[in-house]
Each structure stands twice: as C-alpha cells, then as structure tokens.
Amino acid sequence: MQTYGSYPQLIIDLKALSHNAEYVKEKCEGAGIDVAGVLKGTGGAVPCADVFEKAGFNQLASSRIEQLARMKKSGIKAPLMMIRIPMLSEVREIVKWCDISLNSELKVLRSLNEEALRQNKRHGVILMVDVGDLREGFIDTDDLVDTACKVENEMPGLELLGTGTDVGCYGSILPSAGSLQKLVDMTEAIEEAIGRKVKYISGGATSSLMRIFDGDMPERINHLRIGEGILMARDLEVFYGYDMSEMRQDAYTLKAEIVELKKKPSLPIGESGVAAFGRHQVYEDRGVRLRAIAAVGKVDYGSHEDIFPKEEGIEIMGSSSDHLILDVENYPKPLSPGDIVEFSIDYASMVYLTASDNVKISYRN
Ligand SMILES: *Cc1c(COP(=O)(O)O)cnc(C)c1O
Numbered sequence: 001m002q003t004y005g006s007y008p009q010l011i012i013d014l015k016a017l018s019h020n021a022e023y024v025k026e027k028c029e030g031a032g033i034d035v036a037g038v039l040k041g042t043g044g045a046v047p048c049a050d051v052f053e054k055a056g057f058n059q060l061a062s063s064r065i066e067q068l069a070r071m072k073k074s075g076i077k078a079p080l081m082m083i084r085i086p087m088l089s090e091v092r093e094i095v096k097w098c099d100i101s102l103n104s105e106l107k108v109l110r111s112l113n114e115e116a117l118r119q120n121k122r123h124g125v126i127l128m129v130d131v132g133d134l135r136e137g138f139i140d141t142d143d144l145v146d147t148a149c150k151v152e153n154e155m156p157g158l159e160l161l162g163t164g165t166d167v168g169c170y171g172s173i174l175p176s177a178g179s180l181q182k183l184v185d186m187t188e189a190i191e192e193a194i195g196r197k198v199k200y201i202s203g204g205a206t207s208s209l210m211r212i213f214d215g216d217m218p219e220r221i222n223h224l225r226i227g228e229g230i231l232m233a234r235d236l237e238v239f240y241g242y243d244m245s246e247m248r249q250d251a252y253t254l255k256a257e258i259v260e261l262k263k264k265p266s267l268p269i270g271e272s273g274v275a276a277f278g279r280h281q282v283y284e285d286r287g288v289r290l291r292a293i294a295a296v297g298k299v300d301y302g303s304h305e306d307i308f309p310k311e312e313g314i315e316i317m318g319s320s321s322d323h324l325i326l327d328v329e330n331y332p333k334p335l336s337p338g339d340i341v342e343f344s345i346d347y348a349s350m351v352y353l354t355a356s357d358n359v360k361i362s363y364r365n
Pocket of ligand 1: 102
C-alpha cells in the first residue's frame with residue numbers, strides 16, 4: 001500500500017542492531033553455540049536481515065514464509081529457517097524458499113519429503129520436542145523416536161538435522177538446565193535408534209541465553225534461535241534482572257504527528273457506555289488539562305501500553321484505532337499541530353508497527 005507523508009514513522013537504527021547481533025553472536029560462539037537470527041519481530045525487514053547476515057549468524061529465521069521468500073529474493077545467501085510448523089498448504093513454498101524447517105507432524109514431513117524430491121532438493125528438518133511448555137513438539141519419546149526413524153530411513157528428500165524445543169512461549173516454562181537436559185535425553189534416544197549423532201540440538205530462544213550467561217547450558221545444546229535478544233535486548237533485563245547494559249536498547253523510535261491540541265476536562269461528559277473496540281474504561285478526574293491527539297493508533301501499535309513517550313511531561317491517556325490521546329499539561333515547551341512526538345517501543349508494538357501498511361519505516365545507518 002502507498003503511504004502518504006512521513007508519519008507515523010518507525011526509525012530503525014541499523015548500527016544498534018548490528019552491535020546487538022555481533023554481541024550475541026560472540027557470546028554464543030564462545031559457548032560453542034550456533035545461532036539462527038530470528039527476524040519475525042521486524043516483519044522480516046530486509047535491511048535487518050542484511051545486518052544479521054553480516055553478523056554471521058548460521059541461519060536467518062522467521063515464522064512466515066512470505067518474509068523468508070522476500071529475503072531470498074533480495075539476495076540473502078545465509079541458510080533460511082522456517083520456525084513455525086509448515087502448513088500443508090505451503091509445503092511447496094517452504095521447500096522452494098527455505099533450507100530448514102521445524103517440524104512435529106509425520107504427515108507434514110512426508111509431504112515435505114515428496115516436495116523436496118520433486119524439486120530435486122534436500123530439505124533440512126529439526127524435530128521439535130515439547131519439554132513442558134505445551135506449544136509445538138513431540139511430548140512422547142516413543143512417538144519422537146519413531147518419527148525420527150521414519151525421516152532417517154524412508155525420506156531421502158529430508159535431512160534429519162536434529163531436535164529443538166520451545167520454552168516460555170505458551171506455558172511460561174523456564175529454560176532450566178533440567179528442562180533442556182530433557183531435550184538432550186530425548187535426542188539421545190533418537191541417536192541410539194538411528195545409529196548416529198545429530199548435528200543440532202536447538203535449545204530454545206532468547207530466554208535460553210540465561211543458561212549461557214549463567215554458564216550452566218547442558219553440554220550438548222549447540223544451537224539457539226534468537227530474536228528479541230538481538231532486536232530489543234529488553235526481556236532478560238525486565239523479566240529476569242539480567243544486566244543487558246552492553247546491548248543497545250534504543251534501536252527503534254516511533255514518531256507521530258500531533259493533529260489536535262486543546263484544553264479539555266479529564267472526565268468524559270455525558271452518559272457512560274463503552275470506548276473503542278467495546279472496551280470498558282475508567283477515567284480519573286484531573287481537572288481541565290492540555291491534551292494532544294497524535295495521528296497513530298491501535299491499528300499501528302496494538303496496545304498503547306507497549307509504547308513509551310520519550311520526553312518528560314507527555315503521558316499516554318488512551319487510544320482508539322487511529323487516535324492516541326496524550327496529556328501534555330506538564331510538557332515544558334509550547335506544542336502545536338504538526339509537531340512530532342517520539343516514543344520508544346517494545347517487542348509487541350514492534351511486531352504491529354512493522355506489519356502496518358500505514359507506518360513508514362526508515363533506517364538509520
Ligand atoms: C519466535 C521464535 C523464536 C525466537 O524467539 P525470541 O524470544 O524472539 O528469541 C525461536 N523459535 C521459535 C520456534 C519461535 O517461534
């Protein structure tokens with residue numbers, strides 16, 4: 001879709017991203033761990049993929065085939081990894097555009113095998129193991145081993161690269177050394193059955209970096225798939241108190257334009273019903289205040305709790321699909337329509353902002 005004008009605008013600082021990418025790459029390399037750099041948080045933006053490729057990640061990854069195809073078409077050479085279980089309806093594109101996928105269903109694996117043979121390719125697969133978080137993956141060892149043997153012995157179009165797990169996605173389970181050891185144990189059951197060692201045991205995502213920081217990663221884990229820990233580098237500090245001061249947390253700036261500036265009461269006037277999207281809202285009476293409306297809304301960032309005014313004296317009061325209401329009573333400088341307000345963002349709002357057709361994305365080198 002065409003965007004008009006310059007706002008709302010999301011600025012992505014590629015230097016900051018590059019710093020984080022190199023930092024994570026180095027930390028993992030030091031621990032003997034390969035990394036897939038996960039780009040889905042930025043909508044698979046190609047300039048970000050370029051940064052990840054330069055940092056030397058072993059694979060670039062996304063949960064959306066469209067993003068991976070775009071990377072490939074734009075000249076990315078690094079191996080591409082699909083990190084959502086492929087849909088049967090997209091198997092042809094999976095084999096065409098990416099080198100590796102994460103899998104948990106025999107039916108999908110058989111279809112990938114047939115398609116790989118048809119396209120004259122060997123498609124790499126990682127079997128997902130559910131160690132308790134209850135998102136994707138085999139939960140039963142016999143089922144896992146049985147499927148691994150079928151891939152190994154009956155599917156020449158596939159290369160069984162190893163296993164992987166997800167934690168902290170649905171079930172809020174931590175990547176404890178114990179949970180990851182379970183993955184290793186189940187993988188060793190496969191290795192015994194197929195008579196060889198697998199290349200990768202992929203021990204999770206950003207949260208598994210805690211095992212590297214703490215120095216207690218189970219010996220055989222040799223691969224992670226990391227998105228947030230590079231793109232934002234915020235979660236491990238905010239949720240688990242890790243020191244992330246060596247990483248750049250300022251890679252993104254959302255800019256929005258003020259379209260109205262008026263003194264208004266803080267308590268709505270009239271009979272009360274519901275607000276936008278049928279939400280029941282509570283309002284605090286702060287008297288008459290100077291308020292600004294910025295031309296950006298939930299359609300762009302999801303929830304206004306995931307964006308943060310950068311300047312003192314600007315407070316978010318609420319928002320609807322396309323309007324963000326700001327209390328600017330305490331802002332020290334005069335404001336007028338046309339002025340730009342800046343926000344920092346988190347992972348959740350980044351996902352929406354980079355997917356919105358109305359947000360202009362620009363890059364700072
Ligand atoms: C999103 C995702 C990742 C990356 O997660 P982060 O927390 O952003 O590091 C890794 N693996 C899978 C399967 C995912 O879906």
